[in-house]
Amino acid sequence: MPAVTPDEENLTRLCMIGCGGLATSRIWPCFPRLPVRLVGVCDLDEAKARRNARRHGGEAVYADFEKMLDETKPDGVVVCVGPQGHYALGKRILEKGYPLYTEKPPAPTAAQAWELAEAARKSNVLCMTAFKYRHAPALVKAKEILESTEFGGLQALNILRTAGGIQHLDKPGQQYHFLLDFCIHPIDEALFLGGPVQSVYAVGRGTDSFAVTLVYASGAVGGLTMSARGTFKRPIDRVEILGNPGHAIEIQDQIFMSYHVEDQPKYEHHPRFCTAGGDSLKETGFLTEVEAFVQHLRGQRPLEAVASRIDESVQSMALYEAIRKSVETGQPVRPEVFAHEPAVAGAAR
Numbered sequence: 001m002p003a004v005t006p007d008e009e010n011l012t013r014l015c016m017i018g019c020g021g022l023a024t025s026r027i028w029p030c031f032p033r034l035p036v037r038l039v040g041v042c043d044l045d046e047a048k049a050r051r052n053a054r055r056h057g058g059e060a061v062y063a064d065f066e067k068m069l070d071e072t073k074p075d076g077v078v079v080c081v082g083p084q085g086h087y088a089l090g091k092r093i094l095e096k097g098y099p100l101y102t103e104k105p106p107a108p109t110a111a112q113a114w115e116l117a118e119a120a121r122k123s124n125v126l127c128m129t130a131f132k133y134r135h136a137p138a139l140v141k142a143k144e145i146l147e148s149t150e151f152g153g154l155q156a157l158n159i160l161r162t163a164g165g166i167q168h169l170d171k172p173g174q175q176y177h178f179l180l181d182f183c184i185h186p187i188d189e190a191l192f193l194g195g196p197v198q199s200v201y202a203v204g205r206g207t208d209s210f211a212v213t214l215v216y217a218s219g220a221v222g223g224l225t226m227s228a229r230g231t232f233k234r235p236i237d238r239v240e241i242l243g244n245p246g247h248a249i250e251i252q253d254q255i256f257m258s259y260h261v262e263d264q265p266k267y268e269h270h271p272r273f274c275t276a277g278g279d280s281l282k283e284t285g286f287l288t289e290v291e292a293f294v295q296h297l298r299g300q301r302p303l304e305a306v307a308s309r310i311d312e313s314v315q316s317m318a319l320y321e322a323i324r325k326s327v328e329t330g331q332p333v334r335p336e337v338f339a340h341e342p343a344v345a346g347a348a349r
Ligand SMILES: NC(=O)c1ccc[n+]([C@@H]2O[C@H](COP(=O)([O-])OP(=O)(O)OC[C@H]3O[C@@H](n4cnc5c(N)ncnc54)[C@H](O)[C@@H]3O)[C@@H](O)[C@H]2O)c1
Pocket: 017, 018, 019, 020, 021, 022, 023, 042, 043, 044, 045, 048, 063, 065, 080, 081, 082, 083, 085, 089, 103, 104, 105, 130, 132, 181
């Protein structure tokens, strides 16, 4: 566990790399809610870094992340710059021995995500990916129910998600941008809820709508329908989970969850946002995932208890690549499995 740096208020010292759209709207608002100080703020566009530091309390501004790390020596680093940067910067950060949190996707490919996993293991530090579904209270509770004896094991799992506003279709090399950038969330969700996948068969209508059939290692079956032909003004995000006869869990918008046996409600997660207690950053998993990182840095959460660690994210990347390969070949595909060499097994926590 990394040592907590002494500080007059016992605050954890973070560096933040990335001051763009998602970071500014969803990650930065988490910091005042957590026991952290931002000792360094970095963006290639230094004006953005200065803006965010001024608005949200960053102590020093940089365009060069290596210089920032060398000068500030933080307890941990948060990176939100895009998959290539998560990989390239992430690898350096881990090699320097700093715990790392990146936005998704963790890298452009599963093999590169695996390099991050290996680097984290070598440095014996946490590397986690912001796969927010694994941190959303409704999903965490749904998983607990589906693993209960009463539910009787997963039979079938269906996920439907839509996005809007695609601009990538004609850009060479970016045909699968939607699948990687957006669909990686429901792909990760399928693994989180259903466990390891044994076989994938996928078809695409162009590269902006996909229908995927999944066979889980448990024998359960699943479907994943993802389309960019929706709209973010009214996205569709629905999950249905079946277990014992008559047992069903339904999740809506990643926030609302119900468990029914026949027509009888057994459990409901239905947060109310109209009261002061309502907290959408928490319910969507944005706050809870950054909080998990900070708790680990403060010695309050062991590595095994942090969701969306890089070893799990690698499998989500492998499932993304299997879907892509199945679309391209028209054949069922077995996702690649990544495992650490036995020689170093047990070296990392
Ligand atoms: N979890 C979610 O729901 C969600 C939603 C949207 C985006 N994202 C992810 O967030 C990431 C960022 O997306 P965005 O829309 O905010 O992008 P963006 O382009 O708005 O922001 C990226 C920022 O990173 C900076 N940057 C790039 N390379 C850098 C480097 N080497 N050093 C320092 N700064 C660098 C850029 O200057 C820019 O300010 C992507 O990986 C995206 O997939 C996640």
